[in-house]
Amino acid sequence: MNQSPENPRSWCWLDGELLASSEARIGILDRGFLYGDSIFETFRTIDGQAIFVEDHLVRFRQGADRMDLNLDYDDNSLLEIIDQVISRHPQGEDVVLRITLTRGDRIGGEIGIDSCQSRLVVLSTALDRQVIENRAGITVVVVNQNKIPPTCLDPNVKSGNYLGSILARNEAQCSGADDGILLSPEGFVTEATTANLFWIVDGEVFTCSEDLVLAGITRAKVLDILQQEQIRCHQGHYPVEHLMAADAAFLTSSIQGLTPISCLQQRLLGGGDGDILMRRVERLYQQRIAFEISRSTR
Numbered sequence: 001m002n003q004s005p006e007n008p009r010s011w012c013w014l015d016g017e018l019l020a021s022s023e024a025r026i027g028i029l030d031r032g033f034l035y036g037d038s039i040f041e042t043f044r045t046i047d048g049q050a051i052f053v054e055d056h057l058v059r060f061r062q063g064a065d066r067m068d069l070n071l072d073y074d075d076n077s078l079l080e081i082i083d084q085v086i087s088r089h090p091q092g093e094d095v096v097l098r099i100t101l102t103r104g105d106r107i108g109g110e111i112g113i114d115s116c117q118s119r120l121v122v123l124s125t126a127l128d129r130q131v132i133e134n135r136a137g138i139t140v141v142v143v144n145q146n147k148i149p150p151t152c153l154d155p156n157v158k159s160g161n162y163l164g165s166i167l168a169r170n171e172a173q174c175s176g177a178d179d180g181i182l183l184s185p186e187g188f189v190t191e192a193t194t195a196n197l198f199w200i201v202d203g204e205v206f207t208c209s210e211d212l213v214l215a216g217i218t219r220a221k222v223l224d225i226l227q228q229e230q231i232r233c234h235q236g237h238y239p240v241e242h243l244m245a246a247d248a249a250f251l252t253s254s255i256q257g258l259t260p261i262s263c264l265q266q267r268l269l270g271g272g273d274g275d276i277l278m279r280r281v282e283r284l285y286q287q288r289i290a291f292e293i294s295r296s297t298r
Contacts, residue, residue, distance in 0.1 A: 009126035011088045013081050018088065021123055030119060032102030035111070038160035039063040040100040043217070043254045044127060049296045050082055050097060051289060052254070055217045060099060063157045069101055070118045085124045094127040096255055100160070127255075137262025137270065138251075140192065142240055143171045143180035147190040147212065156215050165193040177263075179251070181243070184212055188237040195253040198222065199246035200274040205233040205281075206242065218252040218285070225284045231277070247274025250282075257289075258282045 010021035032038035041056040057075050064071040073081075082097060089095050104117040145168040153159070164182075172180030172193070179192045190208050191197045196219040198207045205226055207219070226233040243249070248269055249261040260278060261269055269275070 009089075009093075011085050011124045013085050013120075013122040015119075018084055021125070024121075024123075026119070026121070027105060029105040030102050031104060031106055031116065032100065032119075032160050034106055036159065036161035036163070038100055038102040039067055039069060039158055040098055040160060041158060042096060042098045045086060045095050045097065046289065047094075047293055048086060048091065049293050050086065051292055052217050052221070053079070053082065055220070056099075056254070059156075059158065059215070059217070060101070063159070064101060066154055066157050067159070068113065069103055071101060071120075072118065073120060081120075081122050085122050089124065089126065094129065095124045096127050098123045098125075102160070137260040138178040139176070139263040140179045140181055140249075140251075140261050141172050141175055141177040141265055142243075143168045143182060145171055145180070145182060146185050147182040149185055150211060155213050156210065158214060169193040183240060184237075186237075187239055188212065189240055189243045192251050195251035195256065195259065197249065197251055199243055199249035200277055201242070201245050201247060203232075203273060203277065205231060205277075206238060207233070207235055209235040209237065212237070216252055217254050218257060221285060221288055222252055222258070222281060225281055225288070229280075229284065231281075247272055248278045250278055258285055 012019060012021040012024040014024050014026070026033065039060065041060045043053060043056050044051055057078055061071060078099070082099070085097065086095060100121045100123070102119045102121070103113060104119045107115050145164060148164050153161070168180040168182050172178070179195070181192055181197060182190050184190055188208065189197065191213045196207065196213060196216040198205055200206070223233060244265060244267070246264065246269065249264055251259040251261065253259070258281065263269065
């Protein structure tokens with residue numbers, strides 16, 4: 001993304017100041033930088049409206065509680081900051097927003113969290129619509145990198161520690177794929193590196209249960225759609241052989257929405273009844289977004 005000082009396409013709210021992201025600075029002692037000691041949420045705008053922002057703020061606040069991070073802003077204050085950042089972009093420009101809460105600076109060289117003062121950062125970046133509008137589907141493979149087990153790190157904390165996902169994505173891309181599917185240490189299918197995973201077998205939908213994966217916002221919308229449409233959906237622990245029997249599969253994320261998987265472990269997907277069902281769910285999800293925009297009073 002090209003950005004000039006005269007026409008910045010990325011903005012940052014930091015320490016009460018709104019400035020071009022290229023001018024934003026955080027000290028090297030920040031624990032988010034040193035240890036990945038932070039939480040974050042990412043979401044996008046459409047027609048200037050932050051999509052499902054209330055849901056993201058709920059998860060953000062829950063993550064802060066689970067990580068014992070002080071979040072010294074109520075939801076109204078956070079929404080005001082988000083609106084300020086969005087307003088710096090030209091009208092009609094869709095953006096990706098990331099809100100990050102770090103534990104602040106390291107105190108006295110210690111890893112302990114006593115006396116730390118948390119730091120809030122809100123970042124916006126112009127969205128490349130070509131990335132979103134590419135609906136041809138992606139290629140995924142099952143990678144050797146395992147999903148971090150919940151006994152080590154709560155999967156429902158969206159933390160800044162992304163090393164596992166980074167290594168898994170690199171492994172997948174080095175093999176020629178776009179993304180990787182991680183298995184649990186026990187061999188169960190979990191999710192992709194930055195998205196939840198659904199697959200369809202004989203007209204029924206399957207996904208990993210929330211004890212092993214992030215409770216994604218888009219994932220929750222899809223589950224609600226499936227329930228309302230009385231489409232059978234199963235959440236649980238499934239071996240990789242079950243995934244390999246899929247008629248269709250897709251990823252869900254707040255930025256991409258529903259992303260079809262066109263090739264799974266060198267096996268082409270799509271074109272049958274599973275693909276028709278997937279496209280139906282995608283249309284219903286787009287209707288949810290349209291309704292979200294229409295009801296917004298902000």
